[in-house]
Amino acid sequence: MRIDSPRDYVVENLKYALDPSSIAVVGASRCPNKVGYKVIDGLQKWGYKGTIYPVNPRAEKIAGLTAYPTVADIPGPVDLVFVALPAYLVKMVLEQCVAKQVKMVVIATSAFKEIGRADMQDALTQYCRDNKLPMVGPNLVGMGSPYLDFNCGFIPYLPVKGPVAMISQSGANLLAALGTSQMSHYGMSFFVGLGNKADVDFSEFILYAKDDPMSKCVATYIEGLDSPEAYVEACNETVPTKPVVAIKVGGSKIGVKAAFAHTASENEGTNDAFYDDIFERAGAIRATTWQQYLDISLALGLQPPLKNDNIVMITNGGGSGLLSCDHFERRGMPMRELKDISPMLAQRIRAYMPMFGSPLNPVDISGTASPKQYKGAITQAIRDPNVSCVYGSIAPTAVTDVEAVVDIYIDIYNEYRYLGKPLVMECQGGQECADAILKLRDAGIPAYATPEQAVDAIIALRQYAKIQERFAK
């Protein structure tokens, strides 16, 4: 439901959603297949340190914990109430939460506005707002943080630790991102599913992320904004210090219906240009595809903004170089020739390649490049005061020592990090490249499996620098 502006009391209380001292799970179940069981199981398994109160009028113990008939019966104070009960029982629980002075309530239950019960949902929202009880959901999957060992919802795993705060309307896509995080070392600071976002809005979680020390980039997956102006306001406050990434789905003609059926998102009368305008005013960087959403948010979370387009690409594979320069041009940011970036650099780099290498840009140090040649070429490039970004690429030829080259990149990154120049990598191929990508990401270097992904990441770093300039106070 619409808000004019992010509300202070909500932002203030979000810490109880992501870092509560005590949680009541209403609808707690002894049956391992039920959501009401999985929530408690997830909290315990991932090491939640606070107190868990199962609430179930027909059980004495659940998962080894004392169960209480209602929220009112819980002896101590309760920060967060997680509700997994049928829709018609939710109002009753909210009344108990208000009486108990609960700080935050999360409604996982589906079957509200998304199936036509807008009145029922709006009544709950109004009740929560009248009583200043912030409500997340309904129709959501949960939230958590790897830094706090906190996994609250029906969520199979925590992500790896990292820079991205993931605020998602879609539960399934949030879960997909968590799975990708584990598998591809896409690091997150916290994550939350918003579902129908009947009360707590994107804007409020964005402002929470702004002040969260672990979050370096805010990624927002949007099916529909009820309160675009609040989103713009929250982004405007955030982007001077942290980038915001947005992906908007459900903009297609048939998607409008599907988005309503999924998270009750209203998109009638809006279109892509409408959201382009919102994200432009917000200073948010818009991703088109899911892959791009993940790729650019990781780069923005790990690397500094890119202050100009003096990018030098160093590769041992001419093909990945060509794919890259084509994609840079296609995206409207053509690469510059090496001699135009820095007149002497080509000669200095020449020393580190065979005769058939090419000191253009991309710098092709050839498929025979040794770790030593890589080291020389990268060092020359990153130290050159005219170069603002090094884009490294490793192609797995039969003579390439991928592991040694990765170690060289990591060493150089650590040595020259103080220069504030982004380093982005591409490593296209089989298992040794997949392993290289994980190792590079663990070292803080955004690395990707295709040239186009890396180029998209670099362009996002440039976009963010321009946004920072625009919003500088």
Add this chain to the structure above:
Amino acid sequence: MRIDSPRDYVVENLKYALDPSSIAVVGASRCPNKVGYKVIDGLQKWGYKGTIYPVNPRAEKIAGLTAYPTVADIPGPVDLVFVALPAYLVKMVLEQCVAKQVKMVVIATSAFKEIGRADMQDALTQYCRDNKLPMVGPNLVGMGSPYLDFNCGFIPYLPVKGPVAMISQSGANLLAALGTSQMSHYGMSFFVGLGNKADVDFSEFILYAKDDPMSKCVATYIEGLDSPEAYVEACNETVPTKPVVAIKVGGSKIGVKAAFAHTASENEGTNDAFYDDIFERAGAIRATTWQQYLDISLALGLQPPLKNDNIVMITNGGGSGLLSCDHFERRGMPMRELKDISPMLAQRIRAYMPMFGSPLNPVDISGTASPKQYKGAITQAIRDPNVSCVYGSIAPTAVTDVEAVVDIYIDIYNEYRYLGKPLVMECQGGQECADAILKLRDAGIPAYATPEQAVDAIIALRQYAKIQERFAK
């Protein structure tokens, strides 16, 4: 060098490049780091069944095999000569090949036209053409086939068996594709690096693939075409029975120089529209990014063409459904509503989803979907005579049995394969999804890690159906 038309004697002899009975490796080396060693090692290690003749005037044995001073000294007939010698020695070897009545020669050596030695390269080409000795290269990485246990070049591994014939100008990108093949079960029938393609041209390998029974789709990675009309002609002969995919790199302003430096490809005066026209006339399906190139060639190799746009998507994740319908619309092929595809299908599918599921298109059977519900919904869709393609999506919610759903898809695919309807899958998430993708691909179902990749694959299947109609005789 330019040809007017694919040459019969070349196409006829290409079997000696990909399935030779005997190979001489000129420049064979005892040093394990040298290309001249790696070629022999690769042939032996991967199980080449023919005879290998190392050629080296200063060695008696190499890798356990008798070495010969020159090609002329080899006792038996030689189908293929692989040359890994410095550029200035290549002419001499070619003369010996002609004298020996060798069937095919492959020049791995670099440092020809790509570093300015066009005259030297052209002289070799003319010599080969005058003597009807087809030459592949120079400046290439090698070739091979997993069906023939044939790995000839400096190539760390063979791909997994499958439908795609990969014809690539870039060595490093070919190697990347081979690595991806191993890791992601992207199956190939054969592969070849063309390098500078001084003599043997794309068109000739395309015609070879046309008649190769293991090749179901021809994928061409192009840095520049010397003989566009020959390419068009070869494609026109091929596309009535097998799809051709093309990716063209080096079209950007800075890429023109880099493409010349890489594989001596001449792109001055050409641009993207120039190649759009060539591919349009050829009936080749153009990919924009490397990822798309791999994704669509796999789908085209595994699945039948898509005869109309009556595509039904079945998903347990509303988010992936939305990403998909947005991408379909963005690509100019919007999804149709279920009721417009088949009036009764929505009701029949309704039986297999909870109340908050959505029988629109995408059909959202919800995050709680059981394998049984999946089975019912997919079966209803694939059996409906109005449906021409099922697009399946699995989101890994906490209650999704990914493995069971994968098995159901494979069973249904095998049961209804005779209907000739494409089945394409998307499985977005962590390790269980990565495993699901491999299992689906092994069963012949193209499966992808993001919705947009799957949509691109489906669109390519539709494009191919239209191309087949156009070229039907």
